[in-house]
Amino acid sequence: MKKIIFIILSLFVTTFLNADVVKQNGEKDGYKVSLYTKNTPISGNNEFFVKLFQNDSKIEDAKVKIKVFMPEMPGMPYMDYKAKAKLINGEYKMMINFSMGGTWQYHLKFKTIDKEVHTIRGSINI
Numbered sequence: 001m002k003k004i005i006f007i008i009l010s011l012f013v014t015t016f017l018n019a020d021v022v023k024q025n026g027e028k029d030g031y032k033v034s035l036y037t038k039n040t041p042i043s044g045n046n047e048f049f050v051k052l053f054q055n056d057s058k059i060e061d062a063k064v065k066i067k068v069f070m071p072e073m074p075g076m077p078y079m080d081y082k083a084k085a086k087l088i089n090g091e092y093k094m095m096i097n098f099s100m101g102g103t104w105q106y107h108l109k110f111k112t113i114d115k116e117v118h119t120i121r122g123s124i125n126i
Helices: 002-018
Strands: 023-028 031-036 044-054 063-070 079-084 086-088 091-098 103-111 117-125
Touching (some): 031 103, 031 117, 044 063, 079 091
Antiparallel strands (some): 023 031, 031 044, 063 103, 086 091, 103 117
16 A cells, blocks of 8 residues: 555656746747746646747737647547737737647747748647
8 A cells, every 4th residue: 555655646746846837939030939838738728928029129019829739640630729829918828728748739920010920830748
């Protein structure tokens, strides 16, 4: 019985020690992009945030959207989720639903005032 409790506690602690928030930064066409969460992402609904900068000035007039997807695998269909961001307190906020754990690819798109659409690609582990 003690071994079972020890194993369960070990799994519990290991899971939460490895859990971390998402912080990904990149550059595209002279724009600095920051994609992050304030909590550890889980299966289900998650708040994601984006900040955009150009020449160290915050961009607050862009349209931002994201598509997250997991490719089809044997015994599992293709899955995706799309969300549009809203500007709230200087950061773009969006709700993303991950239907299961695993590695999700994303395409983060933002359209600037000059009507140019910029795309950042990456992945997130849930």
